[in-house]
Every structure is written in structure tokens, then in C-alpha cells.
Amino acid sequence: MKYLLLIYEDESVYGPDKAGDAMNQVVAGHMALSQSLGAKRLAGAGLQNTPTATTVRTGRGGVQTIHDGPFAETKEQLGGFYMVDAEDLDEAIAIARKIPVYHEGAVEIRPLLGEGQRKAG
Amino acid sequence: MDCALDRAVRQAAARVISALAARFRDLDLAEDAFSEACLSAARAWPSEGVPTDPTAWLYRAAYRRALDDLRRRNVRVRFKPDPPPPEPTVEDGLADEARLIPDERLRLIFICCHPAIAPESRAALTLRLVCGLAAREIATAFLVPEATLLQRLTRAKRKIAAAGVPFAVPGPAEWSERLDAVLSTLEIAYSKAHEDAAAVGPHAGFADEVLRLTDSLAAMLPEEGEVLALAALVRYAEARRPSRLDGAGAMVPLSEQDPALWRRPLIEAGDRFLYRARNLGEPGPRALLAAIHGVWCARRSLQDPPPWPVVLELYDAMLAQRDDVIVRLNRAVALAEVRSAQAALAEVEALAAPQMEAFQSWHAVRADLLRRVGRIEESRDAYRRAIELAAGPGERAWLAARRP
Numbered sequence: 001m002k003y004l005l006l007i008y009e010d011e012s013v014y015g016p017d018k019a020g021d022a023m024n025q026v027v028a029g030h031m032a033l034s035q036s037l038g039a040k041r042l043a044g045a046g047l048q049n050t051p052t053a054t055t056v057r058t059g060r061g062g063v064q065t066i067h068d069g070p071f072a073e074t075k076e077q078l079g080g081f082y083m084v085d086a087e088d089l090d091e092a093i094a095i096a097r098k099i100p101v102y103h104e105g106a107v108e109i110r111p112l113l114g115e116g117q118r119k120a121g
Numbered sequence: 122m123d124c125a126l127d128r129a130v131r132q133a134a135a136r137v138i139s140a141l142a143a144r145f146r147d148l149d150l151a152e153d154a155f156s157e158a159c160l161s162a163a164r165a166w167p168s169e170g171v172p173t174d175p176t177a178w179l180y181r182a183a184y185r186r187a188l189d190d191l192r193r194r195n196v197r198v199r200f201k202p203d204p205p206p207p208e209p210t211v212e213d214g215l216a217d218e219a220r221l222i223p224d225e226r227l228r229l230i231f232i233c234c235h236p237a238i239a240p241e242s243r244a245a246l247t248l249r250l251v252c253g254l255a256a257r258e259i260a261t262a263f264l265v266p267e268a269t270l271l272q273r274l275t276r277a278k279r280k281i282a283a284a285g286v287p288f289a290v291p292g293p294a295e296w297s298e299r300l301d302a303v304l305s306t307l308e309i310a311y312s313k314a315h316e317d318a319a320a321v322g323p324h325a326g327f328a329d330e331v332l333r334l335t336d337s338l339a340a341m342l343p344e345e346g347e348v349l350a351l352a353a354l355v356r357y358a359e360a361r362r363p364s365r366l367d368g369a370g371a372m373v374p375l376s377e378q379d380p381a382l383w384r385r386p387l388i389e390a391g392d393r394f395l396y397r398a399r400n401l402g403e404p405g406p407r408a409l410l411a412a413i414h415g416v417w418c419a420r421r422s423l424q425d426p427p428p429w430p431v432v433l434e435l436y437d438a439m440l441a442q443r444d445d446v447i448v449r450l451n452r453a454v455a456l457a458e459v460r461s462a463q464a465a466l467a468e469v470e471a472l473a474a475p476q477m478e479a480f481q482s483w484h485a486v487r488a489d490l491l492r493r494v495g496r497i498e499e500s501r502d503a504y505r506r507a508i509e510l511a512a513g514p515g516e517r518a519w520l521a522a523r524r525p
Contacts, residue, residue: 016279048283048284051276051279051280051283052279052280052283052284053284054237054284065236066236066237066298067236067237068236068237068238068239068240068242068280069239086285087287088285088286088287088289089235089237089284089285089286089287090286090287090289090291090295092285093237109284111283111284111285
């Protein structure tokens, strides 16, 4: 069986850019875990903080709208995921729009850590 | 010199920051580089003299600074910049500024108005980056504290950089999604220019800018009624500029402005835009507002009766679309003329709320109505508050003259 393990934490402990002592500590932990998992680890990545999130909502009648911020309803449940390599946010949104939902739903788009973070400060 | 520098910086800001942001795909870099260029100008110009083309000078200096900053960052850069512009030469005076600096303002407006940016931040970001408004001015326009606004700007810029919002002109399919934010932004930019009736302040150039941008936008989106309506609206408003101040520099209210002074070609251009907007179906809020301005601009002389009844009807139609305090306030002004000052005052008093305390027009309208119903003491207080908050000397003078 393949499983998806989703990590939930209070992101504020890592600071706005997910850099610093707390981040270094947890990354070391992830590296150790990944090593011990060996071939059992298929993929994994950290996500940038929720202020970088964009949500594509599909409402009644298939009307799609784009919102700043993460998915924040409780009516729907996580049902799947895609990890894509897109040129920019517009391409990611275009792909998210094509993800089929049967009725109503939302697709949250989150850039991975290390992507788009071109600024060294 | 300080004055020349100040003026040059204000004139160049939007143009240079947009061009740099579009080229380097980095808003902070563009802003920082422009600030540095202004500092260089402050050092160099007093001894070397003001260059013939200050905007071109600032653009070159900022461009070099941006390249330096990028090299210093020493990170993988995902774009290939064009070769740096040549060093300034004696022939610079002859150089064509428009050719040197690509005009990216419209493009940057669409980027700032990306739907992945929080709606309340889109116009603010555009006004800051494309129009060069100070955070304090934008905060006043949106009726929010300055600290809140600064936070929104920072967050929006971070989102653009971190989430990978592309620095590209969106395809036509995406225009309409971003349009409302784009139009609100242009409205606020224009209102800054409009406040300054004498066109002597720092935002005087905005008026021509907005005329130009609405024209480009209407050419891009000829089937969008609200775009055409805004293009009409700013033309009607600009047409009346010569009549908005009296000989002593005091504001003249719309109903007393002399139509003989109005710029007919702008009114005719406004009529053409509005006519096209009307043919596209049900009028939106901007089409209704443009229609109100159009009705006033149809007046040929002060002997023609003011069109208050039609104006009131149009405000009623606007209110049916969107319940908004500013619409209610403007409607009350028409109501006072059509029905009674008493009825209008009741409407205005009903709008009282903490956020209205800092809203100049509310005090000004209320002060006038209180005077007309004979509540003189309260009227005096309201006038005092309206005068304190007035944006320009013309309005202050007019209010002071009417204060009982």
C-alpha cells in the first residue's frame, strides 16, 4: 500500500521565511528520517508558508474563482494531490483549474520550499 | 535644486519603477534601485546641474544599481537581462525618453491586480508602484490605518515573489478577472488628481496619465462597458477643470460651474465612450456614475436648470446595485435639491459611524444641510471639521466662505 502522510504544524514557529534555528533543527530531523526510510520514502517536500498560497475554487455550476490564501473550509476533505512543475503561478492555476471535481471543491496551490525564493536577502 | 529634484522624482517614479519591475521581475529590487538612484541624484545634481532629461538619468542610474544589487545577491537569476543601457552622453538631451524607457505601466497594473493577490491589496499595490502614491495617501483613500496598509503592501509583494506570480501581460481570457481591481486603481489615481483642482500639487500629472491609461485600456478591451464608462467619466471630469475654481482660488460646486468654460472636445470624447458603453447592455456602477457626469456636462449655460431630478434617479439606480456609503452621501446631495434639506439630512445622519469621522465629504455635506435647516451651532462645528480635513486650499476657501 502507498500512503500519503500530511504534516500539520503551527507554521509561525519557523518564522515568515521558514529559515532559522527551528527550521534547521526540523530539517535535520527530516533528513535523518528520510535516510532511515530508504526506498520506502517515495517523495516529500516542505511547503512555503500559507501567505504564499492561492486557492482555485469550483462552485456551483462549475464557476471557478481564484483566491489569495489557503483552503479554509471544513465542508470538504482532502481527497488527493498533484505535484507539478509549472513555469509560474499562472500555469499552476491553469492546471489546478483542470483538476476535475465532481461537484464543488477547491484546489490549494502551494509553492514548495526552495522554489521561487530567489531572494537571498 | 531640491524643488527640481523633487519634481523630477515624482514625474519619473511610476515610469522608471514599472520599467525596472517588468524587466527584472522583482518589485522590491525596482523600488530599492529607484530610491538609490534618487539619492545619487541628490548628490550629483547640485554640482553637475539638473540633466536635460531627468527621467532618463534616473532610469539609467536605477538600472545600473539594480544590476549591481543582483550581482551582490549572488544567487541563481532566472532571467536574462538586456545589456545595460549605454553610459549617458552629451547627446542625452536629444534622446527620446519614450524610446529609452519601455512603458510598462499598464502591464504592471495587471500584475499588481492578479487574482492571487488579496483584493484589498491589489489597488493599494498598484497605486504605490505604478502611480507612486505614498502609503499614507493610499491609507487615507481606503479609510484604513497606515500600518495596516504597509502590512498589506509587504504581504502582497512577498506573495508575488514567493508564489511565482509571472511578470507577463495576462492573456485576454484573464483580463476580465483582473479588471475590477484595475479600474478601482485608476479611479483612485484620478481622484487624487481631481482633488487638486488647480493642478499644482504632486499628483497633477495623474490626470493626463489616467486619460492615457483609460484610452489604452479601452483599446485593449473595447467590449467592456465598465472600461468605456471609466474612460468617459474621467473625460467629463477633466473637461470641467477650468471652471472648478473661481478667480480667488475657491472651489466652485458643480451646479454653479460655468459650462462656457468647459473643454468641449473632452466632453465629446466622453460622450463617445459612454455611448459605446450603453450599447453593451445593462449599465454597471461606473456607467451610471459616468452618466451622472454626462448629464451635468450636457448643460450649455448656467441658465439651463440643474439636472438634479435625473441625477437623483441615477443615484437610486446605483444604490440598487451596490449599497455604498459614498453613493448614499452623494445621493443625499441630490435629494436635498429635489425634495428637502431635512430629508437629506436624515439620510446623512443615518450614515454616522466611526469610519465617517475621518471622511471629509461626510462632514462637508452634513455641514451644509445643517445650515439649511437652521441648526447653526452644529453646522459651524461640522464646517470646522470639514475644513480641517479638506484636501486642498480651494475647498477650504469655499467651505470657510459658507460657514455660518
